[in-house]
Structure formats: C-alpha cells, structure tokens
Amino acid sequence: MTKIEEILQGILTGNKRSIAKAITLIENATAESKKLIAKIYPHTGKAHIIGITGPSGSGKSTLIEKIVREYRQNGKKVGVIAVDPTSPFTGGAFLGDRIRMQELSTDAEVFIRSMATRNYPGGIARATKDAVKVLDASGKDVIIVETVGAGQSEVEIIKVADSVVVMHAPGLGDEIQAIKAGLMExxxxFVVNKADRENADKAVIDIQSILQLNNKKNAWKPPILKTVALTGEGVPKLIEKLEEHKQFLRKEKEHKKSLLKAEAELVEAIKEQTARAVIEELKRRGKFEELLQKILKRETDPVSAAEKLLEESFRKV
Amino acid sequence: MQSIRKIRVLIAKPGLDSHDRGAKVVARALRDAGMEVIYTGLRQTPEQIVETALQEDVDVIGLSILSGAHKTLFPRIMELLKEKGLTDIMVFAGGIIPEEDVPELKKLGIKEVFGPGTPTDKIIKFVLENLPHRT
Incomplete structure (x- = not known):
C-alpha cells in the first residue's frame, strides 16, 4: 500500500494519527497532498461546517470549547480547526487556542488542530478548506473553524463554512463599526458574548438597527443571541439555531451556498494553476527575468510588463 | 504553490506548578526563529500532552517543569509517546531539574535538559541541530 493509500484508509476509519499527518501534508502543500485531496473528496460533504469569527477578545476559543461540549453531549463527533496569525517578519507563529480547550484533547471523538495562516489573507489559512475535508471524510458530524481575530474584511470563512457565526462583545466597538460592510454581511x-456585562443589550440593539437597514429580502433572518462563554450560558440556544440553519440550508434546496463555495474553490484552483503554469512558461522562455530587471530600473511598470508578456507569448496560441 | 515545511513545536507544562514565564520565553524565542509553536497552558496531564502532540503532528516537544515532579511525569510522557508510536518526536526539557537527575532523564529518551538562565539562542540552535527526520 502506498503512503497516500495508507493515510486515506486511516482517515476513513477515523485514525487520529492519519488525520494529523494528512493535515500536515496539506499545510506543506506537497505533491502528495493533491492526490490525497482528490481521493478523499468523494467521502466529503456530510459534515455541518461552522465558522466562528469576530474580533480578538470576543471569546471565540472559550465559546468553541462550550459548543464542542454541547455537541458531544448530543453524541456528535466534532472536529475543530483553530487559526492564528503567522508573523509576516519571521514566518513563525504562536498558536494558543488550545489553552481554552485543554480538556477536550483526550476525548476520543474530538480532533483539534491549530493552524497558522502562513500569511494567507482573509482570516483563515490556505490549507483550512482542505483540512476541513479531511475531518469531514474522517466521519466528524460537526466541524468548527475558528478564524483569526477578525476585523472587517476577514471574510474568507464564507467559502469554507455552511453556517457563519459572527461574534461581538460589549465594549469592543460602536454602531459605526457595526455598519461597515464585511463581517456584518x-x-x-450573531452572538453577543460576555452578555453578563453592562452594555450587552446595547450591542444587541446596535446589530438589530443595522439589520433593519438591510432591505434585501432573504429567507433566512440572522438571529441575534446572547451568550456567556465562560459559564456556557446561551450555548444550547446557539446549537438550536445552528441546527435550524442547517435544516434551512437542506430544505431550501437552493443550495446557493454550496454552489457559491464550489464556485469559489474552482475559480481559485484555476487561478492558482494557470498563474503557476504561465509563470513557469515565461521563465522558461527567459522573458521573465528580463522584464524584472526593467521594472527595477523603472523602465516599465509591473502591470504593463505583465500585459506585454502575455500578449507576446500567448497571442499565437 | 511551493512546498514549505514548517517546524512545529509543542511547548507543554506538565504537572501542578503554575509558573509559565520560562515556557513562554522559550515559546516566543522559537516563534521568532520562524517555528510554529503550540502552547497549551498550565497543568497538563501526560495524556493531554501526548494527545496534543499527536493531533498537532509536532516535530518537537519542549517540557517545562518547576514542581520537582519530573521523575514521575516525564517517564509517563515518554511511555505514552512510545505507546502511540510517536517515538520520532524529539523531546527536550527545561525548568528546575537537579543535575543528578539529568542522566536518568536522558536515558528515558529526553534529548537535553536546560536549566534556568539558558540563553534562548542556545535552545534555538539545539532544536535546529537535533530536528528529527520525520516522514
């Protein structure tokens, strides 16, 4: 049996070592990882994928610990991918989300993986969506993705998750912050965490007033829930709403979201592969280096250079 | 897409003491050396540490201990690593560990023991030079 075949069998039987190895292959973007993803893809699509996002300090890790416990009580198998930022200067990362999830480590039906962004923009890592597939194929019923502490534009999570939970906490920002596009959309x-603090109701009202300005008529109206992650207050209600949303997605049969996700993945794969193929071809023809030098000397600019290169090299094709 | 292999390190604090300044200093130094450092917080059981190492697929584990319980906790950790087939992970330790205990710990498979005041550069160099070859 080849190494990939062995890892695949391990994943399908829920073997934690195989799952861990597979995610490493994917993170390191090895040639093997592509074959592996192709092989696991037919076994995916069963799990409910939940994205948890929101600003730093809103309580994402702490809430996730409570969400996992609640799902475990309902007999669900759970996977967690917790993303933290990579330093743009050193390439290193400090991954500390497990601190809040210590006791879950030894639960046989829970798998937690910390992941560094490796400078991928948008609040998750490049490897996140494929790591989700590994957990999906391994038989997890629920997969939770925790984004990096997100401000306004870290919205890549919609390409990965079925249900997106946006967290807020009182005292982190005012109504003007909430009106900005991005996370709110x-x-x-919505979850207002730390609901035992004063101003929690004000945060709820802020979000409500923004939602009222929204004149799109969507079939799903995002509920606004209050939680206290430290005690677990409000978590059962949150699970209830997540289940409702899952049913909504299935019942609607519109599968707009799955279509959106599939489209985003396809577009990204095409972009990546064509860009790589084109650059390699240009390098082979020796044009690349020549133009690079011209850009450095300010004789041309990168956009014109790219246009010229593509025109010269591919017009005949 | 280029293939990039990152060194992944677990910094863990087994046992009951609650002083993690040293662990955090080492974690920070390894991070600044370009590694991905997973820190799990205080009061970890050997089972939790080994499970975390397995799920995170780390290359290296650094154990920090100041309580004096290293002679009980370290053998258990090394035993569990063996049980789970994780013998290809390199383990080093640091904290308050008497000189005379070091040979015994090394016999267990702990590659090195660093005392208080060790310059972080020395630890980084050690990790890089003793990185296990893992498949």
Missing amino acids: IADI
Missing part, C-alpha cells in the same frame, strides 16, 4: 447567526 456574512453572518448567519
């Missing part, structure tokens, strides 16, 4: 469920 991607939420399927």
